[in-house]
Amino acid sequence: MALKQITRVNIAEKVFEQLRDQILQGTWKEGEKLPSEQELTETLGVSRSSVRQAIRTLADYGMVETRNGTGTYVKRQISGNYMLNIVPIGDLQFEDIVEVLDFLCLIEDSVAAMAVQRCTQEELAELQAIHKRLIAAKDQNDLEALTNVDVEFHSKIAMITQNSLVVQTYALLLEFLQPVMHRTYVTLGAEEGIPYHERLIQAFCAHDAVSAKNVMGAHAQNRRDKFLALQERIEP
Structure with missing residues (x-):
């Protein structure tokens, strides 16, 4: 067995x-x-730097705000019960996943277009760095890392929009889709999805919102089509 x-x-x-x-x-x-x-730090048994990084990520997602001298506070959130009704936790059925994929087909292209229009040079550099890690995971055929970085790539695009509703919705939906994305890589190989990401990076570099919208729309539709095709293999 290969290590x-x-x-x-x-x-x-x-x-x-x-x-x-x-x-x-x-x-x-x-x-x-x-x-x-x-x-x-004491409750979780981790380093303070890990806690600080986690809080910074929460702030990036628009979930908390840190006030100088007083601490970190929860910002207005999407209703938890509302979101749980959209995507049932713990036992996603085939129909649930298709609904999530359909929903992403409806919104992901517009999210990408908005992100291109609001993207700073620093954010573009961060997105490019994530893409480089995606390529590295692909080259090593590390499908677990590839899946995680893929989720991070799409999450970063959501964060670039500076829209807390988009960010929080993506955070939840991508968490549930992560196993589906991993299975797609396992079945179809590490190359799956990479070309779309490369074209998205090109669109961001060119500040081309129309191109980004078209590429992301095709990416979302391809993800849905591949999931349905994989399901047919399992349940002919």
């Missing part, structure tokens, strides 16, 4: 996921102050 390179666990990402889930579930409500960095 596979071990994927390093990103502690800050795990901290972010726990904090995000607490906010979405209503444990910490709008306007409520999060526990201090020291409290989170």
Whole structure:
């Protein structure tokens, strides 16, 4: 059996996921102050730098705001119950996944166009860096890392829009789609999806919102079509 390179666990990402889930579930409500960095460090058993990075990510997602001298507070969120009704947690059925993919087909192209119009040079550099890591994971045939970076790529595009509704919706939908994306890579190979990302990067570099919209629309439709094709293989 061939040995596979071990994927390093990103502690800050795990901290972010726990904090995000607490906010979405209503444990910490709008306007409520999060526990201090020291409290989170002790409770979670992680370094303070990991906690700080997780909080920065929450802020990027528009979920919290840090006020100088007072701490970090929860911002207005999409209703947790509302979102859970859109995407059932814990037991996604075939029909649920198709609905999510259909929804992304409706919005992803417009999200990409908005992101191109609002993208700064710094954000473009960050998006390009994520794409380079995507290529590296593909070259190593590390499908787990490839899936994670793929999700990060689309999440970054959502964050570039500076629209908290878009960011929070993507955060939830992409989490549920991650297993589907991984299965697609396992079945169809590491090259799947890469050409679309490369064309998206080109559109961002050219500040071409129309091209970005067309490429992302084709990408979303291709993702849906490939999922249906894979399902037919499993259940002929």
